[in-house]
Amino acid sequence: MQRYRWVYKPLLFLACLVPLAWAVGGVLQLPAVPSLGADPVRRVLGIFGHSALNLLLLTLTVSPARQLTGNAHLLRLRRMLGVFAFTYALLHFATYVGPFQSFSWNAIVKDLVKRPYITLGFTALVLLVPLAVTSTNAMMRRLKRRWQSLHRLIYPIAILGVWHYWWQVKKDIREPLIYVVLLAVLLGWRLRRRQRQRALTSKSASPTAPETT
Amino acid sequence: MPSLIRPSEITNERFFRMRRDLLVQTLGLAAAGALPGALRAAAPESAEATSATLKYTRNAKYSTTDKPNTFAEVTGYNNFYEFGVDKADPAANAGTLHPHPWNVTIAGEADVTGTFTIEDLLKPHPLEERIYRHRCVEAWSMVIPWVGFPLADLLARFKPNSRAKYVEFTTLLDPKQMPGQSPSLLAQTGLHWPYVEGLRIDEAMHPLAFMVVGVYGRVLPNQNGAPLRVHLPWKYGFKSGKSIVKIRFTERQPANTWAISAPNEYGFYANVNPKVDHPRWTQATERHIGDGFLAGRRPTLMFNGYADQVASLYSGMDLRRYF
Numbered sequence: 017m018q019r020y021r022w023v024y025k026p027l028l029f030l031a032c033l034v035p036l037a038w039a040v041g042g043v044l045q046l047p048a049v050p051s052l053g054a055d056p057v058r059r060v061l062g063i064f065g066h067s068a069l070n071l072l073l074l075t076l077t078v079s080p081a082r083q084l085t086g087n088a089h090l091l092r093l094r095r096m097l098g099v100f101a102f103t104y105a106l107l108h109f110a111t112y113v114g115p116f117q118s119f120s121w122n123a124i125v126k127d128l129v130k131r132p133y134i135t136l137g138f139t140a141l142v143l144l145v146p147l148a149v150t151s152t153n154a155m156m157r158r159l160k161r162r163w164q165s166l167h168r169l170i171y172p173i174a175i176l177g178v179w180h181y182w183w184q185v186k187k188d189i190r191e192p193l194i195y196v197v198l199l200a201v202l203l204g205w206r207l208r209r210r211q212r213q214r215a216l217t218s219k220s221a222s223p224t225a226p227e228t229t
Numbered sequence: 230m231p232s233l234i235r236p237s238e239i240t241n242e243r244f245f246r247m248r249r250d251l252l253v254q255t256l257g258l259a260a261a262g263a264l265p266g267a268l269r270a271a272a273p274e275s276a277e278a279t280s281a282t283l284k285y286t287r288n289a290k291y292s293t294t295d296k297p298n299t300f301a302e303v304t305g306y307n308n309f310y311e312f313g314v315d316k317a318d319p320a321a322n323a324g325t326l327h328p329h330p331w332n333v334t335i336a337g338e339a340d341v342t343g344t345f346t347i348e349d350l351l352k353p354h355p356l357e358e359r360i361y362r363h364r365c366v367e368a369w370s371m372v373i374p375w376v377g378f379p380l381a382d383l384l385a386r387f388k389p390n391s392r393a394k395y396v397e398f399t400t401l402l403d404p405k406q407m408p409g410q411s412p413s414l415l416a417q418t419g420l421h422w423p424y425v426e427g428l429r430i431d432e433a434m435h436p437l438a439f440m441v442v443g444v445y446g447r448v449l450p451n452q453n454g455a456p457l458r459v460h461l462p463w464k465y466g467f468k469s470g471k472s473i474v475k476i477r478f479t480e481r482q483p484a485n486t487w488a489i490s491a492p493n494e495y496g497f498y499a500n501v502n503p504k505v506d507h508p509r510w511t512q513a514t515e516r517h518i519g520d521g522f523l524a525g526r527r528p529t530l531m532f533n534g535y536a537d538q539v540a541s542l543y544s545g546m547d548l549r550r551y552f
Contacts, residue, residue, distance in 0.1 A: 053317055054305055054306035054316070055516070058369075115523055116516070117526070118524075118525030120514070131510065
């Protein structure tokens with residue numbers, strides 16, 4: 017897999033750009049791009065929000081996938097997925113601030129304070145900032161063990177993101193429910209693995225090094 | 230804006246679009262967007278005239294001078310949960326509805342009750358076009374050229390008695406025609422079917438209350454509530470029942486579907502009011518469908534701009550409490 021890095025990394029990069037291309041092409045009404053419908057603002061909000069959530073969950077899938085397949089190269093993809101998740105969360109927020117609220121800061125501040133689902137979403141975005149900032153190799157080296165602790169923030173962020181989605185739907189919770197189930201599986205998998213490792217370490221004299229999952 | 234687009238001027242364009250959309254959907258290419266422009270333009274003209282044109286007169290007195298939304302917007306962006314919760318679902322799924330033949334039952338506190346064919350109901354009423362502002366509780370708005378007649382004219386024919394304080398409108402209940410009503414686990418919207426809405430009798434008798442049978446000069450498409458729906462331009466859209474099969478005069482205030490579902494978010498009156506927010510979003514402004522991507526929001530007007538006509542209906546009422 018290492019040999020094909022020059023293929024799959026650019027491919028993943030392009031795949032991550034598809035939602036952005038759809039949104040931009042849709043707004044510009046380019047001929048080959050599927051229409052954004054009668055309410056492009058809402059649609060673009062949804063495209064960016066869904067993409068952020070999807071990428072967040074994909075990021076959380078990397079470790080289990082690596083542990084299941086034993087393929088360590090998968091880890092190389094995690095940073096790109098994470099940075100794209102942040103990018104889409106930021107675009108989602110920018111769409112809310114600009115096209116959706118037309119930069120009415122009064123209304124935005126009121127929303128942030130009064131509407132819990134917006135508070136949740138905004139908190140998730142703010143928490144993503146330090147992760148994005150420390151995603152470089154240099155930062156990883158500099159922070160050492162603290163980098164791992166910091167990046168465990170991804171768990172509360174994912175929970176906040178899914179919760180934000182759940183609360184904003186009017187009635188039909190089917191889609192947010194899918195996210196809840198996926199997130200529960202991904203987090204549950206980690207909890208179980210942790211318990212197993214604890215059981216192992218308590219039995220054996222040589223503790224295995226703790227590991228970010 | 231004084232320049233109103235007459236339906237006759239834009240029919241061709243919009244039916245072209247409708248045909249094209251239909252073709253794209255039929256081929257299953259809508260999502261892929263894979264149909265090249267040349268092929269789209271060459272779409273056959275077969276899907277035309279699915280709905281007949283209506284004879285009507287324009288009622289300028291009750292029409293806004295705002296520019297109407299396009300036919301594609303009016304018939305492609307709908308809240309009609311009986312056909313799915315996405316705004317594009319009704320246009321895609323409402324083909325299962327059979328608006329002909331159609332009967333409407335008149336019941337309750339009136340001298341004339343019973344079941345009537347839609348033809349009998351509509352026969353005495355000359356049709357008029359009214360261009361109404363439409364404000365959804367979700368803080369988006371449209372301008373729609375409806376065709377219909379005053380609701381009061383219809384209701385008066387049944388001679389409501391002195392106990393008729395309210396009017397209740399019930400939408401069709403038939404999961405075969407309305408797949409969103411199916412009780413399957415994955416189709417749950419949490420709403421109780423059939424959809425029920427209601428008005429105080431003086432609201433229902435107000436000259437602005439409109440019984441709608443068409444839009445853009447044509448018979449009402451299924452996704453807009455065929456064959457018979459009301460439109461109440463000073464209230465949030467969910468107050469305007471669609472595909473009505475029953476009209477009942479009652480002494481007590483009817484329980485309306487959204488108020489049953491989430492009483493803290495949706496009330497019985499649901500008058501458009503920029504000062505009373507929805508718990509989860511502001512009602513002070515709205516996004517107008519069809520405005521550009523960066524056009525921004527418009528201020529929401531009291532009673533959706535119809536305050537002069539309807540405010541007196543609610544004089545002395547605490548509109549915060551009766552939201």
